[in-house]
Amino acid sequence: xxxxxxxxxxxxxxxxxxxxxxxxPELITQSFSQVLEERLRQSGSEIDEATKQIFLAMFxxxxxxxxxxxxxxxxxxxxxxxxxxxxxxxxxxxxxxxPEFRDNTLTFVVPCHDDNIHQQEIEKMLKxxxxxxxxxxxxxxxxHHFNGHFLAFEAQL
Numbered sequence: 001x002x003x004x005x006x007x008x009x010x011x012x013x014x015x016x017x018x019x020x021x022x023x024x025p026e027l028i029t030q031s032f033s034q035v036l037e038e039r040l041r042q043s044g045s046e047i048d049e050a051t052k053q054i055f056l057a058m059f060x061x062x063x064x065x066x067x068x069x070x071x072x073x074x075x076x077x078x079x080x081x082x083x084x085x086x087x088x089x090x091x092x093x094x095x096x097x098x099p100e101f102r103d104n105t106l107t108f109v110v111p112c113h114d115d116n117i118h119q120q121e122i123e124k125m126l127k128x129x130x131x132x133x134x135x136x137x138x139x140x141x142x143x144h145h146f147n148g149h150f151l152a153f154e155a156q157l
Contacts, residue, residue: 003093008103009157012092014150015110019090021146028082029060089145100142104157112141112151121151 003010022030033056040046047055058064065080088094092101092109101107108125112118118141126134138154 001093005103010093010101010103011106011157012101013106013108014092017111018092018109018144018147018150019086021090021144024062025060028062029056032056032059092142097145098142100140100152102138102154102156105154106157107152107154109142109150109152112149118151125153 001010001012001014003012033052036052036055062082065082067079069078069080071078088097092098095101110121112121122139125137125139129137136155138152140152140154142150142152144150
């Protein structure tokens with residue numbers, strides 16, 4: 001990710017698990033459940049729990065939405081898309097939520113959920129950069145608001 005604010009730049013290479021705090025099928029299922037509940041409430045309709053669970057299971061996968069739908073006699077095709085937008089708590093470039101990241105830096109961020117992984121990641125970076133370059137890096141832990149700790153290796157640009 002890259003962010004620019006005034007004259008400052010932040011570049012962050014971040015492991016995907018930083019953003020996947022809920023697995024995709026569960027995210028889709030819970031979102032679809034919200035839509036279903038809203039529609040039922042607005043229409044004054046009710047369905048039994050078993051039927052509701054069947055609907056949720058049927059619409060829990062992204063590929064159910066990603067196909068182009070071709071309706072006879074329609075002059076357009078329709079495709080439903082599952083789109084996401086990052087909450088402030090998940091935006092690693094949000095300085096209010098993640099003040100640890102300095103301006104004008106390049107940062108590499110990896111999951112670090114226990115001390116063994118912490119040490120392993122440091123050893124990997126030490127091998128990759130060599131001792132002299134590694135010492136120039138700022139190494140710190142970041143607490144994700146939903147997904148535990150991550151280890152960051154930061155270099156000035």
